[in-house]
Amino acid sequence: MLKILADADSLPPSHRSIILRRAVKEKIETVFVADRPLKDVTDVARIHTQSLRDPYRQTLDKEELRKIKSPVRMVVVPTGKNSADDYIASEADENCLVISHDIPLLERAVEKKAFAMDDRGQVYTPENIRQRMSERNNNYIFREMQLFEGKSHPFDSKTLESFANTFDRILTKYS
Numbered sequence: 001m002l003k004i005l006a007d008a009d010s011l012p013p014s015h016r017s018i019i020l021r022r023a024v025k026e027k028i029e030t031v032f033v034a035d036r037p038l039k040d041v042t043d044v045a046r047i048h049t050q051s052l053r054d055p056y057r058q059t060l061d062k063e064e065l066r067k068i069k070s071p072v073r074m075v076v077v078p079t080g081k082n083s084a085d086d087y088i089a090s091e092a093d094e095n096c097l098v099i100s101h102d103i104p105l106l107e108r109a110v111e112k113k114a115f116a117m118d119d120r121g122q123v124y125t126p127e128n129i130r131q132r133m134s135e136r137n138n139n140y141i142f143r144e145m146q147l148f149e150g151k152s153h154p155f156d157s158k159t160l161e162s163f164a165n166t167f168d169r170i171l172t173k174y175s
Contacts, residue, residue, distance in 0.1 A: 001028060002115065002174050005088045007100035008032035008074075012155060013040055015119055018164050019099065020044045020072065022171060029071040033087050035079040045072040097170055103129075115170055119155075121162030123170070 006019055016032065017040065023030035024044060032041045048070035056065060077083040085100075089108040092098050098109035098116045106116040106124045116124040 001095075002097045002171065003095055004028060004030040005091055005096050005098045005109075005114075006030065006032045007084055007088060007098070007102055007105060008034040008038055008041065009084055010101035011099065011119055014155070014160055015099075015163055016040055018160075018167060022167070023072050024048050024070070026171075027071050028171070029073075031073050031075055031091070033075045033077060033084045035077055035084060037074055037076055041072065041074045045070045045074060048072060097174075099167075115174065117163075117166055117170065119163060120159050121164075121166035123166060 004019060004023065006016070008016065011019075016038070019030060019032075020041065022028065032038060049068070052070060053065050053068050056068065060068075075087060077087050085102060085105040085108070088098060088100070088105060089112070092109045092112045092114040094113040096109070096114040098106060098114050099119070100106055100109075100116075101119045103118070106118060107129050109116040110124050110126055110129045116129070118124070
């Protein structure tokens, strides 16, 4: 079973919602990482934990009951450049799916043989991550030279659907 590592700072709530629904439904270990607690994630983890414990409230003592937890976690890292990325990269391995908007983080994940996808549904592999990093670096240079703004297209229903379909395909194939 894949463990999901989500760069929560870079994911819109609509994307987090898709991940949360699947994680709860299939009890997939899922770690959202950000420099602040995210209410949607903490609420789902709390409510899911309560629902998992409810059937055992009359039969288990409090200590045993506390061991029953949702596989969804929120990890809050110190505020700072790349702190969430560093945490995710340190946890990533070949049994992980890393989800982020951050291309350098996805490159680090691929180097550790993790599955990697962005918030637009693009899957990254050793074969295509170098090209994407090169494009990213060139765009950065062009923006610095003020040759173009280089803004990405806004999220729309098609982008969200692409993300959801790719996420579903990866989990179905590797879970």
